[in-house]
Amino acid sequence: MPALTISPLTRDSFALFGEVVMLEGARHYPINQGTTERYHALATADTAAEGGQPIISLFRGQPRSLPLEIGIMERHPLGSQAFVPLTQNEEDEYLVVVAPAGEFKLENLRAFLGKGFQGVNYAKGVWHHPLIALHKVSDFLVVDRIGQGHNCDEIQLQTDLWLTQDALDKARTA
Template structure:
């Protein structure tokens, strides 16, 4: 499919409210439940994501190292994890892109939402939420990833019939 027939995705800032239909924003901000611990030396931002390892699963911690993507970028595929959540917490100090669609049947390009995540923001995809694999920008970037190990099929991938295009940053 040529890019001229593709659906243009408008990239919006990542916020707690805008991302809520897809999972949790992991961010130390005033909206998060927080309190002081360690004799007043540390502020704890508490219970930021609903991590779900799914039936018979267990939560695992990995590091993903993503190569930077060039913009404009054509979104040709999406994936989902039907049994469990998947959290991405950036470690490299670079912004990154998040492309999601609601859980349910395979999405069309018009169902996609694109967010620009800042280096201090992580995301937790709820079980079944369609998302594009890691979209690092600017430089090779590392992420702590908390997801599921266990029995059962937990990754569906689809090719989009109409592609989505994330334009170059202006």
């Protein structure tokens, strides 16, 4: 079974697909008379196409087992979509599978391991697999677009490409 390589999620490695939402390396400063630390502009919601507006939702992902076949991808051509895990635990993990915006090409698939509070903001039109929570039921704060226009394309893949436990173990030590 061909396995997709999984890489650690970093701002640089994910830049082609959008933004990584994380506190490490973020611009921050004290507010509210020094009682609060503001981590400023962690990502930008791109929702204005065809009069869209940003919305905030909660997605509760059921844990997936590995190996997991990559059989579907989706994209949102009118807006970005951010997923931020509601956890502080570094051992909480999820997987991200993406391909660049534009015509979908299987050879451009990339997989990333998100840990702890690391979130992703998929840029407008970026292909991505539906949420892949690992180990336990996981909650994600989601910021995306509501409004007129068709904003979700899905494709079924005819492939034998998998996310495997071995690939996950390698990503953990990378």
